Amino acid sequence: MSLPLTTVGSSLFLDETQKAKKYLMSLVSEGVSQAVSTGLYKSLFLARRSEEYIVKHYPENQMRSPMHMSMGQEFVSVGVCSALEGKGDIFASYRSHAAFLAQTHDTDRFFAELYGRMSGTGEGKGGSMHLAAPDSGHLLSSGVVATQIPVAIGAAFANARLRTGRTAVAFFGDGATDAGVFWESVNAASLFRLPVMFVCEDNGYAVDTPRAARQTFESLTEAVRPFGCDVYEDDSGDVESVYLLARRAAETARSKRRPAFLNIKCCRFLEHVGTGEDWHWGYRDKEATVRDWIARDAVITQRRRLLALGVAEQEIVALEGEVESIVRRSVERAVAAAIPGPERLYAGVFHAKA
Amino acid sequence: MRKLDYSGAIREAMSQEMERDERVFVYGIGVPTFSKIFGTTNGLQEKFGPERCFDTPISEDAMTGFGLGAAIRGLRPIHVHIRVDFMLLATNQLVNMVSNYIYSTGGKLSVPLVVRAVIGRGWGQGAQHSKSLFSNFTHIPGLKVIAPTTPADAKGMLTAAIRDDNPVICFEHRWLYWAEEDVPEEPYETPLGVGRILRPGKDVTIVGLSWMNVEARLAADILARRGVSVEIVDPRTLVPLDEKLIVESVARTGRCVIADCDWVNSGFSAELSALVNEKCFGRLKTPVRRIGFAHTPCPTVRELENEFYPNAKTIVRNVEEMLGLEPANLDSEDFFSHERRFRGPF
Ligand SMILES: Cc1ncc(C[n+]2csc(CCOP(=O)(O)OP(=O)(O)O)c2C)c(N)n1
Numbered sequence A: 001m002s003l004p005l006t007t008v009g010s011s012l013f014l015d016e017t018q019k020a021k022k023y024l025m026s027l028v029s030e031g032v033s034q035a036v037s038t039g040l041y042k043s044l045f046l047a048r049r050s051e052e053y054i055v056k057h058y059p060e061n062q063m064r065s066p067m068h069m070s071m072g073q074e075f076v077s078v079g080v081c082s083a084l085e086g087k088g089d090i091f092a093s094y095r096s097h098a099a100f101l102a103q104t105h106d107t108d109r110f111f112a113e114l115y116g117r118m119s120g121t122g123e124g125k126g127g128s129m130h131l132a133a134p135d136s137g138h139l140l141s142s143g144v145v146a147t148q149i150p151v152a153i154g155a156a157f158a159n160a161r162l163r164t165g166r167t168a169v170a171f172f173g174d175g176a177t178d179a180g181v182f183w184e185s186v187n188a189a190s191l192f193r194l195p196v197m198f199v200c201e202d203n204g205y206a207v208d209t210p211r212a213a214r215q216t217f218e219s220l221t222e223a224v225r226p227f228g229c230d231v232y233e234d235d236s237g238d239v240e241s242v243y244l245l246a247r248r249a250a251e252t253a254r255s256k257r258r259p260a261f262l263n264i265k266c267c268r269f270l271e272h273v274g275t276g277e278d279w280h281w282g283y284r285d286k287e288a289t290v291r292d293w294i295a296r297d298a299v300i301t302q303r304r305r306l307l308a309l310g311v312a313e314q315e316i317v318a319l320e321g322e323v324e325s326i327v328r329r330s331v332e333r334a335v336a337a338a339i340p341g342p343e344r345l346y347a348g349v350f351h352a353k354a
Numbered sequence B: 001m002r003k004l005d006y007s008g009a010i011r012e013a014m015s016q017e018m019e020r021d022e023r024v025f026v027y028g029i030g031v032p033t034f035s036k037i038f039g040t041t042n043g044l045q046e047k048f049g050p051e052r053c054f055d056t057p058i059s060e061d062a063m064t065g066f067g068l069g070a071a072i073r074g075l076r077p078i079h080v081h082i083r084v085d086f087m088l089l090a091t092n093q094l095v096n097m098v099s100n101y102i103y104s105t106g107g108k109l110s111v112p113l114v115v116r117a118v119i120g121r122g123w124g125q126g127a128q129h130s131k132s133l134f135s136n137f138t139h140i141p142g143l144k145v146i147a148p149t150t151p152a153d154a155k156g157m158l159t160a161a162i163r164d165d166n167p168v169i170c171f172e173h174r175w176l177y178w179a180e181e182d183v184p185e186e187p188y189e190t191p192l193g194v195g196r197i198l199r200p201g202k203d204v205t206i207v208g209l210s211w212m213n214v215e216a217r218l219a220a221d222i223l224a225r226r227g228v229s230v231e232i233v234d235p236r237t238l239v240p241l242d243e244k245l246i247v248e249s250v251a252r253t254g255r256c257v258i259a260d261c262d263w264v265n266s267g268f269s270a271e272l273s274a275l276v277n278e279k280c281f282g283r284l285k286t287p288v289r290r291i292g293f294a295h296t297p298c299p300t301v302r303e304l305e306n307e308f309y310p311n312a313k314t315i316v317r318n319v320e321e322m323l324g325l326e327p328a329n330l331d332s333e334d335f336f337s338h339e340r341r342f343r344g345p346f
């Protein structure tokens, strides 16, 4: 069975003709090779299709844990993780499906963890909010808002000391910038001259509370600037724009030995937690959201870009088919995988010396 | 063997481990500056440089996360808090992040983080500079918790903690820093999770925590003069607890006093008492007794502070009651007073 692109159980995703043209980027970005553009599309499509499988199978009640979907925001983590070419150390929030997959491409361990299986990243003890595959550079996801941010600066310190060549990245929502520990971390990282990347996935809401109801300052980026880090803003909604920005930010951070703060505007397509839509909550206007964001969905934009670059439709379809079967097989493997036995409950509270 | 005080023992453990392993570093508010955390970090910055011994902003929350990040990316941090009261700001990271990181990766990862917390009493510290809060942390699965009493244990256990691949919280009572004894010069590990009989006896077991072992020794001397033989058991490690040592001691003596330097209510003494009641029920000649702080915020004025804290006298009185002895006249006894040694300000 094959799912059509970005249409699972939802009226959300519009066809080409409804797109508001004014938001479309010029399709060819300078400094991005076709191979990179294709890779970005593949990562976007992997994250999107994986979450569509979650949407599809969640009602079966086998993935029993709160899901905070990345859908709509994937381009942020895909852009940043791709810019770091696997050399990122990723610290993410509970909304980290896309970051995890962008960094690791490991759908097997991903789905196994969501299904609570021994073969998952944490043999099911972590789940969607606590994904961790340090061997692949996804260090942790965390369910308490902002807690991952300071951990990233410690990793940046270790990476500098040990000269690993890796770049620590903290992904967090705009809500996390309400938290004191965000400001503590920006200050400490600037003070210690750590080339860490603070990436705000700014979807404008903490659950259903808009930023204006939580913060007095007009511009978050301007509030961060005086700490002595480099600040960047992006509201393109476009993966290549984020990719280029992240490359520049990472290079500057490394050469100037100071943090980068990236505020990337984005839009969460689904409800805060769960796999459905939330227009009935009434906190955001469907029409405006569709016009400003959903109509210029980064996944579809990137597909169009590939076509504009001269990639043949069949090639794209083949790539999508390949990703699709990877995702499908991962789900099948997860479903069939072993559930941890009761003896695993007490295992692993402490690390046992090998 | 040469004598060393507790503060020197802590410093020597860190210094030797920093020498042995480049990945070890120590940081925290005031760590390399004037106070040097009661001398425990003397000379470390001079010896190892500002990359391995450094001060931080007053950001306990972020700096604890920093320690976790450094630990999971290959370093071995030692984070120091000059008061456990200030470590409360680190609770979010310790309880929500540090303690469960290993578990949520299926036990495959290590978190070699040591957090040193100074606890204890002294000279009008008042309600915000005097807590112990052992049970706040022993309550949390995934954290090892130690509270060495003697200088030799302090050196060996801190060394073991630094080499441990799990997060370890080390509680150090500030009055212990001046305690002196023979401490081996070479590096050594005193294994975590193994308690110690500080004094053998047969009539009553006192399970002492941290400073209260000093009071217990004094109480034991006083009681010995009346023919009462006291056994003092120092668990040293609270998590994982050496249950066997405690249970065997109480099974022998049939009596147990738990002397904690913390609040009694929901304190670690409750855990120890439950253990003894479960495992020694038929052997107990009298109910288990618990000694600890009065259930009030810590008062500042000296006269009330003296009422707030238990001491050797409290222990003696409890043992007398358990044994049905008349209270002895203790007027001529010399109880420990920190003021002889310390007159402030911090
Ligand atoms: C410290 C803390 N407080 C409250 C919550 C409940 N909560 C979960 S997500 C969330 C909103 C966070 O918004 P944001 O940081 O913008 O991230 P987004 O969900 O938009 O990605 C809240 C309040 C929490 N998880 N942690």
Ligand SMILES: [Mg+2]
Binding pocket: A173, A174, A175, A201, A202, A203, A204, A205, A206, A207
């Ligand atoms: Mg948000």
